[in-house]
Amino acid sequence: MSRSRAELGRSEYRTAIGLVFYIRKVSSPLSIQPVSTRLTKERHIYKGSEVRLSRIQLNMEGALTARDRVGIQDFVLLDSYTSESAFLDNLRKRFRENLIYTYIGTLLVSVNPYKDLEIYTPKQMEIYMGVNFFELPPHLYALADNAYRTMLTEYNNHFILISGESGAGKTEASKKILQYYAVTCPCTEQLQTVRDRLLLSNPVLEAFGNAKTLRNDNSSRFGKYMDIQFDFKGAAVGGHILSYLLEKSRVVHQNHGERNFHIFYQLVEGGEEELLRWLGLERNCQHYSYLVQGECAKVSSINDKSNWRTVRKALSVIDFNENDIEHLFGIIASVLHLGNIQYDADNKGSAVIGNNAEVRWISKLLGVSVLVLQEALTHRKIETRAEEVLSPLNVDQAYYARDALAKAIYGRTFTWLVNKINESLANQDPSRKTVIGLLDIYGFEVFYINSFEQFCINYCNEKLQQLFIQLTLKSEQEEYELEGIEWEPVQYFNNKIICDLVEEKYRGIISVLDEECLRLGGATDLTFLEKLEETVGNHPHFVTHKLANQKTRKTLERGDFRLLHYAGEVTYCVIGFLDKNNDLLYRNIKEVMCKSRNLIVKQCFMPSELDSRKRPETVATQFKSSLVGLIKILTAKEPSYVRCLKPNDGKQAGRFDDVLVRHQVKYLGLMEHLRVRRAGFAYRRRYEIFLQRYKSLCPDTWPHWRGPPAEGVERLVKYIGYKPDEYKLGRTKIFIRYPRTLFATEDAFQICKNELATKIQAKYKGYRVKGEYHKQKQAAIKIEACFRGVLARRNRKKREWAVCTIKKFIKGFMYRNQPLCDENAKYLNFVRYNYLMRLREYLPKHVLDKTWLKPPAVMETTSEMLHKICYRTMVRRYVRGVSTQRKAQLQLKVVTSAIFKGKKEGYPQTVPKPFTDTRLSEQEINMKVLQMIRNERIKYGTPVVKYDRNGYKPRPRQLVLTQGAAYMVEEAKIKQRVEYATLKGVSVSSLSDGVFVIHVPCEENKQKGDVILQCDHVFETVTKLCVLANKQNSVKVVQGSMKFTIQPGKEGIIDFSTGQEPMVYKAKNGHLMVVAPRTKSTEQSSKLSLSVCTELLRKSQEALASGRTLREEFRLSQLEALVRMLVENEDEFVDVLHKDLHKVRTGEGTSLFDSHLSTA
């Protein structure tokens, strides 16, 4: 059969227990992982637990250094492992140091210390939580934790078999394990109740089922198997208890030095006054005959009062209501009252109850009639075919009936109690759970007088020993053989022979006993003994006085038989065997109980029982069947073992009785177990299971191995680097010798599992996110569609509005010339607005700009007004911007214009050129001249060329104009002075030459004649001269030629013409010939500019006609700028052009250039 990790043995590797354990890997792919990493990892398995590595290491180191002193922690490491003395020495050494736990592989040997050791604290629990079994010193917690973790990882059921003789510490161990689970398992608020109930079921069951015996002050007088149910997260979620054969006889009889069940003493000692009064009890155990037979009602080691409080509290936690509690203690009190009933014999020898008070109390507490009860306790109903006859009982029979009733109601109440606890522990959730079973059964016991109960108890222990042998020694060795593993068999004592002696069908002791019980007439305990002698007399493990040899006979009474149990010889006294096995209760008593108003009694005695004619099964047979059931339950689970040893018989701390311990070591088969462990393999698994678990560690086997599993396992172990001595391959299983090998594999698997889990997680996350993404995408598409819908609707509305607006607009347009009405009001407003806005853009930029945006009909008046305002404003702004100097300049220019405009060539070019104040600085004029004319302010000076009047010889002169006269200056001489008042006039030609003649009166002697001068700035000079002389009207522009006075009465002529080069010379005809350069004549430039502009205008008109109004308007303005540049100086042309453009733009007429357009 397969084994769990809980069963793994440990070998030499643990010499260095405590050293950090490394997964061996030199050439294998198992990664090296120190224990610390594993611990950290495992820590997470347990909620809230924080196992500190440092603390563990401290412990481990402590364990190492203390090893010699405290012996070896695992017997497997014992050098002389076959020596019983070495085994005992080690055990003793450790016991002396209060180290009560030692391993044999994974089996835990525990020695009862009989004192409180500080090893069960929550701190200790924390240390052992989630730590590998071999990493810490041996402890019950390590074993419990190992079973728990294996259960969680392998998801299977477990049980912990706690065995040992009475007083060895089984019950204590089972309680400690339960506490460990209660503290360390994950727990929610809801589960806290389950946890408390599991814990508190113990004190209740112990109160009702434990008693002080000679061997143990808290001896379990019933067998208990408790399943703790765990959910997949490892939380304790429920429980179930099976109880086995309660020693009922203790209710009515206790040996000397023993007590009845604790609950009686607890009630009497601790019960509240009111309760006792209600129950009719007194606070004194000595008053109750059922409590004083052992003469030790008070025991120093037991505190009944405080235990009472614990039980009371536990009952309410386990869901007992006040009614239940009342009825329960009613029964307990009834039993005490029953025990106090005394019988007297009447004159016929029939039993009569001496004092009715007890019966009355019982009738009150059990809710039955006093008379009926009284009759039932003194009579027996005999059923014949025709009728039922009441036959009075004699005193002995009456006591028997009384005791039988007491045992029956107590026994059945105990069963009811277990069922009630089970109800409260039951988990209603149907999901699958795993369980850990705790088996704490009465231990093997030997008393001075041993009766039926001891027989049953010891038989039970034989069965469990048999199970242990089956699971560890026998089947293990058989398995090696079966699997073809080389093996040298280990001899051990197989107690099957004793089990058979007791339970064999037809031939076993139980069968013989039953037979005698069923036999009608004459069957007694002694006839039973005789039958035994007949049937099993020659069995090597059975002896009676009659069968024994001389020596043995001395130790046996005639009514005794002796069994040689695996744990030792026990002599049983047959007296009472038949009665106890029959467990008879008179029918009329049962009838009374069925009618009880005490609800518990009512549930315990069902009327159906009365109807049944079938003889109930005997106690021994029932017990046998229940043990068969128990073995079945256990074999279906993975076992862990705790073997409890009793160090001495005196319940003393610190005393190690070698003989006693040696005896226990022997009968518990510990030496054989050790030998098998040493020689055997720690772990085995079917190939399929092993492969299934660890296949992820090898690429060949992951994810699927298609070939035979054995080959797969071989491939796997080779790949992960098992050494040949570490494992063996059987027919169907792999055997691993050392736990370290398996642990290393397991650890590697844990790492691998995490990695795989991470991968799966990643995939799953990806899958989920993808799903989420798709969802979001769908949502986005939907939103988009909706939003597009919204936009489209909005657009449609806009379009509708636009259509409406356009319609209105068109209508408005059609009605534009009508008087203001609804149809055109808006349109006209729009037109007005639009016109004004456009006008804003096209306002004339300067005073000369005469353009004005053509107004729509409705705006004509307004436009006209605006135009005027705009013009006026521009003019005002312009005028305000003119400075005094500029004004003077302009005035001069006006004069120039009046004189020359349209008369003299070259004039337009001078228009934009401003006049200068003077062309001669004072420095350029000779000092003498300056002195001479210092009384007059010099207004203007310019270099000129003077032509002689006769020879026309050119002479450079300076013309200096003062306030009163014009001076002709040659160096330091004033050659001529012409007073303005006498100035007759000035003549210039119409050509572009710079010649001008100053006409002076000849009558004056001083004056020689007219002065012919030439200067570069003729317009400026002439203008200044005539303005200074105030002779604007005296300037003549002559065409062709002019006359001048040479001297009084003599005239000369100057002819003007144009030529390539400017020249002045005396012509042959004696005239002065002035040739003006043929510059860009007005005509030529006009023609050139005109053709360019015409072309541009044509294009503009085209653009206008094609409707691109605004753009073209813009271009037009650009063109205007261009034209202005082209004909910069020809302001007349500009003027004309402006007007023309204006006409084009406003559509008032056709262009001046139409003729050009048509020719172009």
Ligand SMILES: Nc1ncnc2c1ncn2[C@@H]1O[C@H](COP(=O)(O)OP(=O)(O)OP(=O)(O)O)[C@@H](O)[C@H]1O
């Ligand atoms: N680990 C322990 N530490 C301290 N004391 C212990 C321990 N185990 C047992 N004892 C002591 O030994 C007594 C007997 O132990 P326990 O009741 O567990 O024995 P048992 O094996 O259940 O006996 P039985 O078969 O009679 O029920 C306990 O009451 C307690 O005083």
Ligand SMILES: [Mg+2]
């Ligand atoms: Mg016990």
